[in-house]
Amino acid sequence: MSRAPSSNGSYDLITLGLVAVDVLIRLPQTIEHDGKQFVEDLVIQGGAPVGSAVSAVGRLGFRCATVAKLGDNTISDIAREQFRRSKVDLGLIVNDPSAQPAIALVQIDPKTAARTVFIQMDHYGYVRPDEVPAHEISKARVLLVDSYDLDATEAALRAAARGPCRAVLDFESGDPDRMKELLAFSDDAILPLATAETLSGEGEPAEVLRVLSGITSARLLVTDGANGSWALDDGQILHQPALPVEAIDTTGCGDAYHAGYVVGLLLGVGLRRRMEIGAWLASIVATRVGGRQALPWRGELEALIRDDLSDGLIQLVKEHRL
Numbered sequence: 001m002s003r004a005p006s007s008n009g010s011y012d013l014i015t016l017g018l019v020a021v022d023v024l025i026r027l028p029q030t031i032e033h034d035g036k037q038f039v040e041d042l043v044i045q046g047g048a049p050v051g052s053a054v055s056a057v058g059r060l061g062f063r064c065a066t067v068a069k070l071g072d073n074t075i076s077d078i079a080r081e082q083f084r085r086s087k088v089d090l091g092l093i094v095n096d097p098s099a100q101p102a103i104a105l106v107q108i109d110p111k112t113a114a115r116t117v118f119i120q121m122d123h124y125g126y127v128r129p130d131e132v133p134a135h136e137i138s139k140a141r142v143l144l145v146d147s148y149d150l151d152a153t154e155a156a157l158r159a160a161a162r163g164p165c166r167a168v169l170d171f172e173s174g175d176p177d178r179m180k181e182l183l184a185f186s187d188d189a190i191l192p193l194a195t196a197e198t199l200s201g202e203g204e205p206a207e208v209l210r211v212l213s214g215i216t217s218a219r220l221l222v223t224d225g226a227n228g229s230w231a232l233d234d235g236q237i238l239h240q241p242a243l244p245v246e247a248i249d250t251t252g253c254g255d256a257y258h259a260g261y262v263v264g265l266l267l268g269v270g271l272r273r274r275m276e277i278g279a280w281l282a283s284i285v286a287t288r289v290g291g292r293q294a295l296p297w298r299g300e301l302e303a304l305i306r307d308d309l310s311d312g313l314i315q316l317v318k319e320h321r322l
């Protein structure tokens, strides 16, 4: 059962962004071309940045919903079912019979974990700005958006600004000028280093953060895979190392990082702890193929506690029975 809004009618987290169904395969060590091979790691699951992030937060027991346009077709059914399974409420889904999510075919190199992605977006269901549920968003505690449809994203950010809702961004690609404009509407912008470099014209995380702080008062963070993440805090640069794991597939690490950060916001903890929760969830996701297979459920994190976590985070997990 998905979780409907709380008694005061609001969600902990609403997300808006790309919806995709991923078909992932970790290629075998040797490929028999023009042949048939049995493989171990071949999965179909929901994907896309905010889709996986909202699933992560839903599994950890928070009231979540996602805004998306889905239709009357098999791929939409898979996307819906995947959200439902992660306890994401479907109440904000816009129905349009012909709309379909993106389909992503992801090939993972077994030696390097490098990913090759093919995406098909015919019949994609873009959410129009007037279909964005402004009232629900303004009442929610957190909004998480991406940059795949900046008109809908802008409508959602404007709605968040009308209420207490904290707006978090995950911008991967899109028109740079428009992305810069929208940075100013957000409260927390967590950007992969490549996007942050494009927007700032700088190459080093510290410089990138300083330049971007000139165009937004948002809390700024950048992530850079196994090199970890950085944040600007009162003029100081904080670094959160990635937590070492034997990485099988890093698809969805960024999404899980955002989810962990949002969980930290919902639990009311400070920036350092939010970064640590993000890095921890991301490291868990890296241990299995795809962005959702390894996402923990509420009650499962305690068994995943590791020696290099801070005492504060261990206490938080125990206190909230995460």
Ligand SMILES: Nc1ncnc2c1ncn2[C@@H]1O[C@H](COP(=O)(O)OP(=O)(O)OP(=O)(O)O)[C@@H](O)[C@H]1O
Binding pocket: 049, 192, 193, 223, 224, 225, 226, 227, 228, 229, 241, 242, 243, 244, 245, 247, 250, 251, 252, 253, 254, 255, 256, 257, 278, 279, 280, 282, 283, 286
């Ligand atoms: N190989 C890894 N091992 C452990 N942690 C990782 C690894 N790769 C990424 N992470 C964690 O995930 C965080 C986000 O990763 P990354 O910068 O790759 O995000 P991204 O580019 O948005 O990824 P995606 O959108 O594909 O999920 C990193 O800051 C780090 O904490």
Ligand SMILES: [Mg+2]
Binding pocket: 049, 170, 172, 192, 254, 255
């Ligand atoms: Mg990402």
